Amino acid sequence: MKTGCETDPMIRVSRLVKRYGGKPVVSGISFEVAEGEVFGLLGPNGAGKTTTMEMIEGLRLPDEGEIFVGGIDAIRHRDRVKRIIGVQLQSTALFEHLTVRESLQLYASFYGTAQPLDSLIDSFDLREKERTLVKHLSGGQRQRLAIALAVVHDPKVLFLDEPTTGLDPQARRGLWEIIRKLKEEGRTIFLSTHYMEEAEQLCDRVAIMDRGEIIALDTPAGLIRGLESESVVEFTAETEAGAPFHRLPGVKEVRRAGDRQRDVILLTDRLQETLSGLITWAGERGVALKDLRTRTATLEDVFLQRTGKRLTQE
Numbered sequence: 001m002k003t004g005c006e007t008d009p010m011i012r013v014s015r016l017v018k019r020y021g022g023k024p025v026v027s028g029i030s031f032e033v034a035e036g037e038v039f040g041l042l043g044p045n046g047a048g049k050t051t052t053m054e055m056i057e058g059l060r061l062p063d064e065g066e067i068f069v070g071g072i073d074a075i076r077h078r079d080r081v082k083r084i085i086g087v088q089l090q091s092t093a094l095f096e097h098l099t100v101r102e103s104l105q106l107y108a109s110f111y112g113t114a115q116p117l118d119s120l121i122d123s124f125d126l127r128e129k130e131r132t133l134v135k136h137l138s139g140g141q142r143q144r145l146a147i148a149l150a151v152v153h154d155p156k157v158l159f160l161d162e163p164t165t166g167l168d169p170q171a172r173r174g175l176w177e178i179i180r181k182l183k184e185e186g187r188t189i190f191l192s193t194h195y196m197e198e199a200e201q202l203c204d205r206v207a208i209m210d211r212g213e214i215i216a217l218d219t220p221a222g223l224i225r226g227l228e229s230e231s232v233v234e235f236t237a238e239t240e241a242g243a244p245f246h247r248l249p250g251v252k253e254v255r256r257a258g259d260r261q262r263d264v265i266l267l268t269d270r271l272q273e274t275l276s277g278l279i280t281w282a283g284e285r286g287v288a289l290k291d292l293r294t295r296t297a298t299l300e301d302v303f304l305q306r307t308g309k310r311l312t313q314e
Ligand SMILES: Nc1ncnc2c1ncn2[C@@H]1O[C@H](COP(=O)(O)OP(=O)(O)OP(=O)(O)O)[C@@H](O)[C@H]1O
Pocket: 020, 025, 043, 044, 045, 046, 047, 048, 049, 050, 051, 052, 194
């Protein structure tokens, strides 16, 4: 697994460990993030994403390991690092009784330098709401404001912890556009998410995290190529645990999930042959294949293959 980048990294993390009650929740991870890159930490709830981000941001102290941000030792010189990073607040931490513009003015006053507020209001699509109280904003507008506040001081590196959790698909896409614009401005963006589609859409490289460890790190396309299976066949059926799906043509991997292991997922590099083999097999045995569908492999399948678990629990 290639954890590094070619130029001097903007973020370098080595053998990072955090324990709670003696139990490691981050278990010796190492990786680098290049300048201008959108780097994603993808993993299920409790994987250790927030703990990792907050150690890099200087909000939690690691038990072991090294962190450098912009060449600065982030454990020894937390204040110097704070000047070059922006951290998205949880939208619940906003001041409810200030307007959008007042919130930006307040944050700008904390820093010696600030970006022009009018251009921030426009680029975060908040012009219509600039005089609206925060408590009257929608979820998407609150998230946009939270990110605008994180970039008031024009930071080089921006940390976004699950920026679109809880948003509807339209608001999520609006936020993706804003994150793309922030990348175009040359910022390095470190984000965590448990939405594989978000990681695929936004990230140059993705580290998949599970139980405190990085289990894969590559570009989204590289991670999917590593599966050696381009397609997925899914169905639900009453079949015994030993049903020989792995012997169908093209099948590289068989996974079972759901209620009584009735959901079957086949990863294949020869979709048509797998499908016709499966239908013949089921027909000969009188097995009903419910909800049979096919799709292209995604990061979700990479996670499933590496951990045996689904990333998102339906
Ligand atoms: N302050 C703390 N004290 C004790 N345990 C903690 C503390 N903070 C986090 N943990 C534990 O560490 C593990 C990783 O938590 P973390 O919040 O980093 O995960 P995450 O991947 O960000 O998940 P989520 O998406 O739920 O935020 C969890 O098991 C969590 O219960």
